[in-house]
Every structure is written in structure tokens, then in C-alpha cells.
Amino acid sequence: MLYYREQGQMFVKGKNMRTRRTHQPLTYDVRLPDEAQADALRLLDASKAVVNAALALLWPYLDEFGEREASPAWKQVGKYMGSPQYHGDRQWRCESEVVGRVLRAQAERKKAFALVLPILSDGFIRPKTEKRPAGKNRPAIKEAITTLQKSLEEDETSFVYFFAHDCFPTTYEELQPLPLLKVSMLTYAGDDGGEKGQAYRLALDLDAGIARFRFRYPDKAGIWHWRKVDTIIPLPDAVKERLTHGDLMAPTLREEQRADGERFVVLDFIVEVEKAELPAWERVERVLGADWGVHALLTATAVDEHSQQVGRPFFLNTGGFDGRQARTRRQIDELKKKVARYEQQRDAFPADDPKRAWYHQRLATYRREIDRCWRKYEHRNRALAHLASNVLVLLCQVHGCSLLSMESLKTLKTTGRGKGVRGRWRNYRNNSTIRGEIWRLLRYKCHLIGLRFHTEHPRGTSHTCPHCGQPAKTYRSPSDRNEAVKWGRWMYCDTCHYNGDRDYCASVNIARLGVAYLEQMKQTSKARSCSITDPRVKPVSYTGAGAVLLLPPTGSHARPNVSGKICYYPGWLGSAFLQSSQRKAVFLRLYG
């Protein structure tokens, strides 16, 4: 049997081979206790210098890292160079593991780039004709970018390049500058493990709920030592829980920065757990379609393989939440203004003036306050993302759906609520952050519980009748049908006169796409998404077909106004509420 490590995971070749297909690493960051912070920061700074120097040296050899070798990343780096600043063998291995992983990831992206480069450059420049000058062929670019984005799995950051530079990069390196580490991190995957490590030691005491961590670090004079005592890290409950089923991988030491410039070190506990097996396609009978709504954050509807809607739709409305977040942002703005004013006043005093001390103190207080607000803001976002993803997973279980058909993340439809243009823009941006987070959480939760996850492109889903499949228009409200409005919340079908809440209709359409996809998988085993106009996408019926659902239009009213049909989610921080057409008692039993 041969042992080797990759991506911080212990692989056992032969028996019980572990792969990304069967196992999933989960990461939990825990802040190191204060007494270890200074030493850990010094260690990370020293590591960062080494990692960045090595990255700069190896960047010209990027292609070599695309040859996926079975050996760990540090070994591959070791073939080219030794440490630019030697701090011990295992320390260098850990540093070069970071270097190797960065380069391998970049090399993968470069390969994807090379794959789509010909498609892009061919259609990119529209040939010069008699009538119009040569220019960019927008539709071709758009399509190419979609392809590129798919191949890079939701990573689109670099590809803003096209629009920023007005030309297409011819090499990957032109697109991607040398990816130096901005904040330092050091994985201990290159070392010999928690018991025998030569750069770190880590021992778990699950009964006491703690981890004992010891590490090598440079002191103030730059001399490297082992820390004299163990650092005791209390383990969060989530980690303890995971460790009872999963295996602890080599941890990563990582730096984080606060808004006020404070730096601190966290230790990432990486627990590898087994993925649940996905159900065979033949056994998938129901699909939950989820749509990023215009009015509700998420709307979900379950549909079975015979195109019958199962149960009632579910709306997750966040009106009050948006308001709260907007208020916190305004509070931060106020505080920032104060900081700027005090800084100005302070700078008016000569450098040795005793009054400066008073200003320093004041400024520190305000900066801490800003930081507290940011943390509150982010905490709320995270909590909402967890809530939303949990609800979707629960709905799948409640309705017996084994396939979650999700509208793709690419389009953000909401304009966002908030005071003024700036407020709306912020809400809009925050919404996209939350969606990204929900997306990420859903993907990993689906893996954990064995739920199939599939993305559907939303084109036309809000303007197609789910009952007859014909194009339909949306209006401001059910009673106001004089003028069709693109973002209107009520959909009305002129062909079959079906009408309903826009977000609800979109979620049914996403489910219809999911059902069509499911049929294809069952019949041909080939993954192919359909467009909403495809005849394979069947109309959906619901008991009492044609009737409008007894739902209040989902709106921004933060108070429950239909007794028994809307309720607060128990345990929630008080800013979001869940809305369902289930009776309150049923609802609480299902989702509480």
C-alpha cells in the first residue's frame, strides 16, 4: 500500500481509495488565543515572504504544473528550487505546498483558457465590411464568455478583462498577473502530521473539547524556536460534531484582517467527511425548482416527473432584512465620516502635542465600532444564507425531491430596496453576495446529504406560462393589466388566461426545466439542459388547474398580514421571515 498526500488529505492508494468524489473537506476557522497571536503572525509573515519569492521564480514554469502529478505539490516545487530563505526542511515543505497548490490551480485555469481561446478569437473581432467599421462582435463575446465561465466553474473575476482593456488577451499570463499572496497562509500538509510534525503538533482532546497546538516560529530577533507550551484551542461544537464522523486533515494557519487594520491569525481545522451517495437517476421522481426572485429572495416549487406540482410553493422574503442591513451600512458611513473628521483635527496639531493622544483614543474607539458593525453585517448575511440553504434542503426532503433544480447565479434581477440610489445599489450588491453564499452552502449541503444539484439558465423563465408553455407578460399587480411591465410581479397568460405570482411562475418553470433534464438523464444518460421553449419542457398542472393559488402577492410588508399563513422562523435573528401558504401549525411542524 502506498500513502501519499494531496490537498491536505491523506490518500490511501489501493484499498479504500479516497477521492474528491467520495469525500469532502469541510473547513472551520478558529481564532488562535491571544497569547499565541504575535508569534503566529511573525511565522506567517516569514512564510509569506518565502511563498511569494518562490511564486515569482516559478511563474514562468506555470505549464509544468498543469501536468497533474500524483505527488504532493511540495515535491513538484522541490524539483525546481530550494527555499529562498531556509527555515527548516518541513517549514519549507509547508511553504512550497502552498506555492505548488497556487500554481496547480492557476495551471488548471490556464488550460481552460487555452481551450476556449480559439472560439473566442475567431468570433471576437467582427470583420470590417463596406458599411461598418471593424468592431467587437458582442453576441459572440457574450456566448464565449458563458462558455469560459462554465469551464472555470463560476469563476468570472478575471474575465472582466475584456471590457476593461477593450481587447482580448492572447496569453493567460496577460490576463492573470503573478498571483502573489496578499494575506499569508501556511498549510501544514507538507509536514509529517499532528503527532510527528516538525513544524507543528496538533492533538485533539474531544472529551475536554479542546485541541493542543504547538508550532515553530521566528522570535523577534528572527531566531526559529518551538513554542515552549501548547496553545489550548477550545473547539467549536460544529467541529466536535464533525470530528466524530470525519477525519482531521492537516490544518492551515491563516491571517485575517479587520477593517481597522488589526491583523490576527486563525487556524483552519479541515475535517474530511464522506459524501452521501447520489440517488440513481431512475430513482429520482421529483424536482424542486428554485428561483432567485424579484420580490422574494427565493421561491421554490416541487414538481414530479409527470409534471404535476407537488405541495405548495415556498417564498423566502427578506424585506425587513434588507432594511436592517441598509441601516447598518448607513451607521458605518456615519462612523467613517467621524473618523475622517477627527483625523483631520488631529493632524492640525503638531506631532508632539499632548492632545493627539486624546484623538488617538477616540479614533480607536470609532474604528472598533466600525469593525463591530461590519461583523454584525456579515454575520447576518451568513445566518441568512444558512437559513435559506437549510430551508431548500428541507423542502427537498419534505416533498421527496432528489433533484434540486436551481436558477443559475449569473443574473441578478432584483433592483434592491433601500434609500436612494446608493442604498439600492448596496442592497443589490449585498443580495448578490448572499446568493453566492447560499449557492456555495447548497452545493456542499447537497453533497453531504446526497441530493442531486443542477443549474438551469433562467432565460425566459419569468415570462413563460408554466401551464401552457406560451410566452406571457408580467404586470404590476393582478388588477392592473393596462400596461405590461418587465419586472412586474404578476404574470398573466393571454393564451390560457392562467395568472399567478411572477416568482412562483418562474420557480415552476425552473422545475419544468429540471424535469426535462431528468427525463433526458433517464432516457439517454446525457446531461443536456433544455431551453424553456423546447417542446420537451412539459407544462405543469396543479390540483385545481388554472386557478390562482390562494397566496398573497409576496411583498415587502414586514408584518404578517394574513393570519395563519405567514409566520416567523423560530430562532431567527428577527430580520427575515419565511412565508408559506401552509397553515401555521403545519408550517411550524415542517420547518421548525
Ligand SMILES: [Zn+2]
Ligand atoms: Zn398559458
